[in-house]
Amino acid sequence: MQLKEQIQEVLAQINDLKAQNEKELEDLRIKYLSKKGIVVSLMNEFRNVSADQKRELGIALNKLKTEAQNKINQLRESMQNSNISVDADLDLTRTAYPIPLGTRHPISLVRNEIIDIFTRLGFSLADGPEVEDDLHVFTKMNFAADHPARDMQDTFFIENSPNDIAKNVILRSHTSSVQARVMEHQQPPIRVICPGRVYRNETITARAHCFFHQVEGLYVDKNVSFADLKQVLLLFAQEMFGKDTKIRLRPSYFPFTEPSAEMDISCHICGGKGCSFCKNTGWVEILGCGMVDPGVLELCGIDSKKYSGYAFGLGIERITNLKYMVKDLRLFSENDERFLDEFVSAN
Ligand code: PHE
Numbered sequence: 261m262q263l264k265e266q267i268q269e270v271l272a273q274i275n276d277l278k279a280q281n282e283k284e285l286e287d288l289r290i291k292y293l294s295k296k297g298i299v300v301s302l303m304n305e306f307r308n309v310s311a312d313q314k315r316e317l318g319i320a321l322n323k324l325k326t327e328a329q330n331k332i333n334q335l336r337e338s339m340q341n342s343n344i345s346v347d348a349d350l351d352l353t354r355t356a357y358p359i360p361l362g363t364r365h366p367i368s369l370v371r372n373e374i375i376d377i378f379t380r381l382g383f384s385l386a387d388g389p390e391v392e393d394d395l396h397v398f399t400k401m402n403f404a405a406d407h408p409a410r411d412m413q414d415t416f417f418i419e420n421s422p423n424d425i426a427k428n429v430i431l432r433s434h435t436s437s438v439q440a441r442v443m444e445h446q447q448p449p450i451r452v453i454c455p456g457r458v459y460r461n462e463t464i465t466a467r468a469h470c471f472f473h474q475v476e477g478l479y480v481d482k483n484v485s486f487a488d489l490k491q492v493l494l495l496f497a498q499e500m501f502g503k504d505t506k507i508r509l510r511p512s513y514f515p516f517t518e519p520s521a522e523m524d525i526s527c528h529i530c531g532g533k534g535c536s537f538c539k540n541t542g543w544v545e546i547l548g549c550g551m552v553d554p555g556v557l558e559l560c561g562i563d564s565k566k567y568s569g570y571a572f573g574l575g576i577e578r579i580t581n582l583k584y585m586v587k588d589l590r591l592f593s594e595n596d597e598r599f600l601d602e603f604v605s606a607n
Contacts, residue, residue, distance in 0.1 A: 261503060263305055263306075263309060263317060264313075264316075264317060265326050266302060267302060267320045267321060270302065270324060270328075270471075271299055271323075271324055271327060272290065272298070273512070274324075274327055274328050274331050274555070275327075275331070276564055277331055277332075277335065277497070278507070279335050279339065280334075281339075282339070285335055285336060285339065286331070287297055288332060288335070289332050292328045292329055292332070293325075293329065298505055299324055299325050299328050299521070300342045301605060302321060303321050303325070304468050305377055306318065306321060308582065309548065318486065328553065329587060337418055352549075354457050357597050359450035363598060363600055363601055363603055363604050364603065365592075365603070366580050366584060366586070366588075366592065366600075366603045367473055367577065367592055368582055369580075369603055370518070370579050370580045370583060371455050371473065371475065371576050372476050373500065374453075374455070374496075374500070374574070374576065374579070375453065375455060375475075377495075377496055377499045378453045378475075378477065378496070378499065379453075381492060381496075382451055382493065383450065383451050383452060383453045383479075384451065384452055384453075384476065385453060385454070385455075386438055386439035386441070386442045386452040386453070386454045386455070386478075387438065387454060388432075388433060388435070388441040388442075388454065388456070389432070390432055390456065390458075390459070390472075391418060391429060392429070392430060392431070392432040392433075393426075393428065393429055393430075393431075394425050394427075394428040394429075394430065394434075395426060395440075396437040396440040396441055396469065396490075397415075397430060397432050397434070397436075397437040398410055399425075399426070399499075399559075400423075400440040400556065400559045400560055401436050401437070401439070401440060401494060401515060401556060401558050402516045402553055402559065403411060403513040403515045404515070404553050407515065409433060410418055410425065413460065413461060414433065414460060414461055415430050415431070415433050415460065416430060416431040416433075416459050416460075416461055416470075417429070417430050417457075418430060418431065429541060430519070431458075431459035432456075432459065433459060433550050434458050434474060434476075434573060435454050435455070435456045435458060435474040435475070435476035435573060437478055437495070438452075438454035438456065438478075439454075439476060439478045439516070439552075439556075439560075439571060440494075440556075440559075440560050440563045442478060442564055443480070443557070443561065444560055444561060445575075446483045447562065448457075448480040448567045448569070449480065449481040450478060450480040450481070451477065451478075451479045451480075451481075452478050453475055453476065453477050453478075454475065454477075454478075455473065455474070455475045455476075455480070455576070456473065456474065456475075456476075456477040456551060457471055457472070458471065458474050459471045460472075460475070464590060465589075465590075466587065466588040466589060466590060467589060468589065469577075469589045469590065469592075469593070470578045471593075472575060472576070472589070473575070473576035473577060474573050474575055474576065475573070475574050475576060476571065476572070476573045477492075477549075477570075477571060477572040477573070477574075478552070478569065478570075479492075479569055479570050480562060480567050480568070480569030481567060481568075481569065481570065482566065482567060482568075484551075484567075484568045484569050484570055485567075486519070486551055486570070488570060489549060489550075489551070489570035489572070490507075490509065491500060492570075493507060493523055493549065493572065493575055494507050495548070497546075499530060500579065501525060501528045501582070501583070504526075504531075505525050505526055505528070506525065506526040506532070507523055507524065507525050508523070508524050508543060508563075509521040509522070509523050509549075510522050510523075510524065512548060512550075512601040514548055514550060515553070516550075516552065516553050516556045516571070517549065517550025517551055517552060517553055517556075517570075517571055518550060518551060518553045518554075519550055519551060520548065520549070520550035520601075521548070521549055521550055521551060522545055522547070522548050523545070523546060523547050523548075523572075523592065524543035524545050524546070525543070525544060525546055525582075526543060527541075527542050527543060527544050527582075527583065528543060528544070528582045528583070529582065529585060530542070537581075537582075537585075537587075538556070543576075546574055546575070546578050546579060546582070547572050547573060547574035547575070548572065548573050548574075549570065549571065549572035549573070550570065550571065550572075551568065551569070551570050551571075552568070552569040552570060552571050554568075557569065570607055577592060580592070
């Protein structure tokens with residue numbers, strides 16, 4: 261057969277090529293395009309072609325080679341496409357590439373900043389469970405058996421044993437439960453902060469939510485005084501909100517601290533002049549604090565004659581509101597990316 265006819269025949273074969281799988285495709289590639297393949301061997305015969313046919317056959321051979329390559333590529337592509345549609349692991353709901361880089365949640369940003377400030381002051385981190393028992397949330401924190409916080413209206417119950425409150429399992433309503441957990445296992449000096457989520461049975465509005473975040477602080481050692489507490493809190497407020505920030509302590513009551521106080525800072529939004537955020541007082545409350553009640557130390561196995569301590573608990577949402585002027589608490593848990601993308605920070 262003449263070279264010209266051979267080329268025609270191979271061209272026709274190539275047009276009809278089919279492959280069911282990778283192996284068949286590879287066999288075809290070897291058969292036609294490898295060094296010993298049909299196309300190359302036809303090209304080798306080009307040397308013997310008479311001069312007057314060189315031009316015509318040269319073009320035909322080149323066309324054959326390109327057609328063969330195209331066909332193999334085309335078969336490979338359609339095989340890959342069909343593989344995708346049968347791949348059981350393929351997740352069609354996955355975000356398309358390029359996956360955009362997220363930002364940290366504002367609550368995490370502020371929590372990290374708070375942790376950063378207190379660890380520089382020598383505090384270490386402690387942790388406790390969110391699903392807690394009555395013992396750590398209430399009993400060891402000196403709550404009376406009939407304290408209203410123990411009521412279902414205020415606290416979420418996982419298990420409720422009306423006749424034996426010691427058996428109650430609840431969602432912790434404050435991070436003070438971690439105070440009890442730490443003191444049970446460690447003798448002074450204790451200097452910890454415990455960031456975490458807490459739950460309260462509240463109707464969700466712009467100003468209240470059924471879960472939020474706190475950072476608890478606990479310092480127990482010999483000769484710890486209220487002045488130590490005040491100075492640490494002042495340092496914290498100035499690190500967080502700037503050197504000009506002022507603090508004031510108002511007497512308050514918590515079952516687990518004596519004396520107890522609530523701390524306000526000069527309003528970060530209006531600089532203390534008065535605005536809607538601080539209800540024109542110039543001050544905003546950010547935390548509760550006090551000297552650890554000696555009864556709590558004893559309940560947790562610490563000698564209250566030898567040691568004293570202070571504790572504080574601050575709300576991360578409150579601080580975030582002030583820092584970023586977020587007025588509606590619900591925004592923090594709605595996962596609206598337009599809101600979340602507004603918070604960009606180095607940490
Ligand atoms: N646990 C208190 C609250 O949730 C805050 C607090 C912590 C007060 C530690 C005093 C000492 O409101």
